[in-house]
Each structure stands twice: as structure tokens, then as C-alpha cells.
Amino acid sequence: xxxxxxxxxxxxxxxxxxxxxxxxxxxxxxxxxxxxxxxxxxxxxxxxxxxxxxxxxxxxxxxxxxxxxxxxxxxxxxxxxxxxxxxxxxxxxxxxxxxxxxxxxxxxxxxxxxxxxxxxxxxxxxxxxxxxxxxxxxxxxxxxxxxxxxxxxxxxxxxxxxxxxxxxxxxxxxxxxxxxxxxxxxxxxxxxxxxxxxxxxxxxxxxxxxxxxxxxxxxxxxxxxxxxxxxxxxxxxxxxxxxxxxxxxxxxxxxxxxxxxxxxxxxxx
Amino acid sequence: xxxxxxxxxxxxxxxxxxxxxxxxxxxxxxxxxxxxxxxxxxxxxxxxxxxxxxxxxxxxxxxxxxxxxxxxxxxxxxxxxxxxxxxxxxxxxxxxxxxxxxxxxxxxxxxxxxxxxxxxxxxxxxxxxxxxxxxxxxxxxxxxxxxxxxxxxxxxxxxxxxxxxxxxxxxxxxxxxxxxxxxxxxxxxxxxxxxxxxxxxxxxxxxxxxxxxxxxxxxxxxxxxxxxxxxxxxxxxxxxxxxxxxxxxxxxxxxxxxxxxxxxxxxxxxxxxxxxxxxxxx
Numbered sequence: 001x002x003x004x005x006x007x008x009x010x011x012x013x014x015x016x017x018x019x020x021x022x023x024x025x026x027x028x029x030x031x032x033x034x035x036x037x038x039x040x041x042x043x044x045x046x047x048x049x050x051x052x053x054x055x056x057x058x059x060x061x062x063x064x065x066x067x068x069x070x071x072x073x074x075x076x077x078x079x080x081x082x083x084x085x086x087x088x089x090x091x092x093x094x095x096x097x098x099x100x101x102x103x104x105x106x107x108x109x110x111x112x113x114x115x116x117x118x119x120x121x122x123x124x125x126x127x128x129x130x131x132x133x134x135x136x137x138x139x140x141x142x143x144x145x146x147x148x149x150x151x152x153x154x155x156x157x158x159x160x161x162x163x164x165x166x167x168x169x170x171x172x173x174x175x176x177x178x179x180x181x182x183x184x185x186x187x188x189x190x191x192x193x194x195x196x197x198x199x200x201x202x203x204x205x206x207x208x209x210x211x212x213x214x215x216x217x218x219x220x221x222x223x224x225x226x227x228x229x230x231x232x233x234x235x236x237x238x239x240x241x242x243x244x245x246x247x248x249x250x251x252x253x254x255x256x257x258x259x260x261x262x263x264x265x266x267x268x269x
Numbered sequence: 270x271x272x273x274x275x276x277x278x279x280x281x282x283x284x285x286x287x288x289x290x291x292x293x294x295x296x297x298x299x300x301x302x303x304x305x306x307x308x309x310x311x312x313x314x315x316x317x318x319x320x321x322x323x324x325x326x327x328x329x330x331x332x333x334x335x336x337x338x339x340x341x342x343x344x345x346x347x348x349x350x351x352x353x354x355x356x357x358x359x360x361x362x363x364x365x366x367x368x369x370x371x372x373x374x375x376x377x378x379x380x381x382x383x384x385x386x387x388x389x390x391x392x393x394x395x396x397x398x399x400x401x402x403x404x405x406x407x408x409x410x411x412x413x414x415x416x417x418x419x420x421x422x423x424x425x426x427x428x429x430x431x432x433x434x435x436x437x438x439x440x441x442x443x444x445x446x447x448x449x450x451x452x453x454x455x456x457x458x459x460x461x462x463x464x465x466x467x468x469x470x471x472x473x474x475x476x477x478x479x480x481x482x483x484x485x486x487x488x489x490x491x492x493x494x495x496x497x498x499x500x501x502x503x504x505x506x507x508x509x510x511x512x513x514x515x516x517x518x519x520x521x522x523x524x525x526x527x528x529x530x531x532x533x534x535x536x537x538x539x540x541x542x543x544x545x546x547x548x549x550x551x
Contacts, residue, residue, distance in 0.1 A: 158380070
């Protein structure tokens with residue numbers, strides 16, 4: 001029998017879920033700073049972390065203001081990809097005919113680099129929010145469809161037969177069996193999708209926009225203002241993490257029964 | 270019920286020629302199969318799964334089907350529950366012709382197939398939801414059934430918190446909750462360990478005696494078949510046909526001791542011969 005480990009305050013703190021990535025982040029920043037000092041990298045190539053922090057402090061109101069359009073475009077694009085992706089996946093998983101017509105084309109469309117066609121949306125929809133939303137939607141759409149198709153298809157046919165033998169209608173069986181079964185896969189797709197939607201929104205801002213974090217990055221690159229550019233990157237990363245965390249929270253609420261969430265269930269009971 | 274006059278039937282005899290004394294074929298109740306066959310249409314052509322079958326399962330009878338893998342036993346179950354239409358012939362359940370799912374069956378598969386997001390009680394209530402029956406009327410019945418199988422106090426647990434045997438007992442409750450006339454069981458204890466399996470067999474026999482359901486059980490285990498059954502149907506290899514139907518002349522209630530009975534071992538031996546003459550039972 002192993003001795004129970006003494007639970008002091010330090011080891012408890014080390015076990016908290018948020019501390020470990022934070023410690024790793026600190027390590028990376030220190031390594032970044034050291035690398036600049038040791039290899040004497042000039043500031044116009046890589047700014048030092050302190051410079052970036054300084055910009056983050058002085059430019060905070062401006063950065064925050066610029067992050068709203070990006071957030072807005074990301075969330076809209078993400079919601080659209082969920083709104084369209086899940087029903088499309090239902091159709092693909094539900095019908096061999098639809099699958100044979102649609103799925104290969106969908107995969108084919110993924111090999112078209114969306115960054116290359118993003119300027120097209122500016123031509124069609126101008127410099128407003130729409131090209132950004134479309135670009136975020138296009139990047140977020142595919143992972144949702146692929147995961148959801150896999151989720152809908154992995155239902156045990158015996159389980160569906162069982163519900164059908166009890167005279168459940170198609171809709172009833174779908175709601176009671178297929179949909180809940182697919183939810184874990186759908187959520188893993190949504191998590192990939194939300195981070196890609198951030199990328200999509202920024203790409204949209206790159207090619208034609210006069211607001212948003214992507215616009216700030218584009219502008220600061222043009223003037224070799226690298227600290228601002230890195231500050232914008234930090235904001236983008238934060239945006240991605242926050243949105244991912246929100247989806248993760250929703251997942252915990254919606255599928256508390258799933259294997260990946262079981263620890264919480266044990267604590268709750 | 271028991272019929273000592275049943276002779277070992279020549280296994281090469283066509284199914285349609287089998288007429289047994291204990292088969293009350295004129296009765297409208299129970300399950301009746303008239304020339305039922307099933308052929309699956311696939312891209313590679315037609316795959317016959319069941320050759321024309323004629324037999325009758327009496328109301329309240331414990332009817333067990335044994336056969337080699339892939340002999341169409343599971344197809345038989347889907348036909349009777351109305352999930353699949355037969356290619357030829359017709360199936361009558363309680364005198365009614367089966368064309369679509371009729372809901373007068375409870376199904377138990379090899380895996381318990383409980384929905385992991387529903388607790389045990391609401392898993393048992395699934396047929397009630399599907400059939401749109403009044404929940405509050407059947408909730409006491411669901412609890413009663415859980416008590417009958419010894420799962421009292423586990424109503425609010427999620428399936429993964431229960432052992433395999435307990436999950437399977439819950440799935441038996443689910444098959445009984447809407448009070449169907451018939452229970453269809455497809456190798457219900459195949460995934461359980463040998464000790465649990467024996468205990469479940471005794472329990473199933475008790476449940477059947479108390480509820481008086483007609484049970485059609487499919488199994489690979491010949492001793493299990495003889496132990497449980499009023500009659501045992503032996504199937505041939507694919508495409509499945511009836512090799513023989515045996516009456517089990519053992520008195521009820523039976524305990525596990527019956528397995529030492531000479532009549533038991535003799536019948537097991539006789540059924541086993543079918544498979545050795547056909548090739549291995551895998």
C-alpha cells in the first residue's frame with residue numbers, strides 16, 4: 001500500500017487546473033526574454049515581452065475597442081457554422097444519397113484555400129462586417145460537419161431498432177437516441193470550429209477592413225510597430241481561449257453524463 | 270405441455286413437414302409464422318437469410334432458439350417485432366398480421382443498450398416515451414419492475430455506475446414496462462460472465478413465471494436453452510431453417526440442480542449432435 005501523499009498548500013495549488021498552463025506560459029515568456037538577450041535579437045525583428053506588455057497597457061482602450069468587431073464577426077461566423085453544419089451533418093448521416101452527392105464536394109471545397117478567396121467577399125459585400133463573418137463561417141463550418149457526421153453515424157443500430165420497435169416516430173427516435181448520442185462529437189467539432197472562426201475573422205480583416213484586431217495587425221506590420229503587432233496577437237490568443245472556454249462550459253452543462261465529464265458527476269453525487 | 274412422445278427429428282427433414290403435438294397451431298394467441306422467409310437484397314445480389322419457416326409459439330410459452338452464428342436468428346427477431354418485412358409469408362402476433370412495428374414486444378439485446386444520458390429509471394421508461402403513454406401512470410410500474418429485479422435504490426444512478434449484470438436487469442425492466450405480451454431476447458446474457466449468467470437465467474425464469482409473458486429467447490448455449498425452455502427450436506446454418514423442435518420434459522419450477530438430471534443431459538447431448546453433424550457451433 002502506498003502512503004497517502006501529504007496534501008500541503010503548495011501541492012494543492014499545483015494541482016489546480018488553471019495553474020499548470022499558467023506556469024508553462026510564464027516559462028515561455030521567460031525563455032522568450034532570455035532568447036532575445038542571449039542571441040541579441042533586434043527589437044524590429046522580435047520585441048521583448050516587456051515592450052509588448054507596455055503597449056498592452058498604454059494601448060489597452062484602443063485594443064479593446066478594436067477587439068469588439070473581431071469578436072462579433074467570430075461569434076456570428078461560429079454560430080452560423082453550427083446552425084448550418086449540424087443540419088447538413090444530419091442530412092449526410094441520414095441519407096446515403098445526400099452523402100454521395102454532397103460529402104465529396106464538401107471535402108473538395110476544403111482544399112480551396114479560403115484565404116485566397118477572401119478578397120472575393122470584399123468585392124461582393126464591401127468593407128463591412130459581412131465578409132469577415134463569411135470568412136469565419138467558412139473556416140468554422142467544416143470541422144462541425146465532419147465531427148457531427150461521425151457522431152450521428154456512430155449510433156448503435158440496435159439502439160435505434162429498439163426505440164423504433166416501441167413505435168417511436170422518426171423524430172422521437174432522433175430526439176431520444178440519435179441527437180444526444182451525437183452531442184459529444186458535435187461539441188468536439190464546435191471547439192475546433194470556434195478557434196478556427198477567430199482565424200477566419202482575422203483573415204477577413206486582413207483583406208479588407210478598417211476595424212478589428214486583424215486591421216490593427218495589418219497596420220502595425222506596415223509601420224514595423226512590432227510591439228503593437230505582438231500585443232494584437234496576445235489579444236487574439238485571449239479571444240480564442242475565452243471563446244473555447246465558453247464552448248467547453250456549455251458542453252459540461254449539456255452533456256454532464258459523458259465519459260469526458262464524469263469526474264464532475266462523481267463529485268456531484 | 271411436456272410431450273415425451275417427441276422423437277428426435279431427422280435434421281434433413283424440410284421445416285414445413287414438422288408438426289408437433291404440443292404445437293397448438295389452431296390457437297390465435299401467441300406468435301405464428303406461416304412460410305416466413307427473408308432474403309436481403311444487396312449490391313452483390315440476393316442473400317438468403319431465412320428459408321421458409323412455419324412454427325407457432327404458444328401464449329405464455331418460453332421458446333428458445335439455438336443455432337450457429339449467422340443463421341438468421343437476429344433476423345427472426347426483427348421480423349417478429351415488425352422492424353423488417355418478411356420476403357414471403359406472414360407473421361401473426363396475437364392473431365394480428367405484422368407489417369410495421371406493433372409495440373407489443375419488449376426487446377433485450379446482448380448489450381444492455383441503456384442510454385448513458387438517462388438514469389436507470391428514465392431508461393426503463395423509454396418505451397413509455399416512445400409510445401406516448403401517460404408517464405405518471407407507468408412510473409409506479411417501472412419502480413415495481415426495478416424492485417422485482419433487485420434494483421431498488423438504483424433508480425437515479427446512471428448506467429455506467431452499474432455492473433454489467435445490473436445493466437442487463439434494467440434492460441429487462443425496460444422490455445417489460447409497457448406490459449407487452451411478448452419478450453424477444455437476443456442472446457441477452459452473452460456478454461456476462463458465467464456465474465452472473467447462471468444467476469440471471471434463474472432470475473429470468475422467475476420473472477417469466479411471475480409475469481406470464483411469451484418469451485422468445487435466442488442463444489448460443491445449448492444448456493442454457495434446455496434449462497430455460499418449454500420448447501427448443503434448433504436452426505440450421507445460413508440460410509436458416511428449422512432443424513428440429515424439442516419439448517423439454519423437465520418440471521417447473523426448475524433450479525440449477527436440474528442440470529444434473531439425466532433427462533437434461535440427454536437432451537443437451539441430442540441437440541448438440543445437430544451441430545456436430547453440420548459442423549462446429551461457433
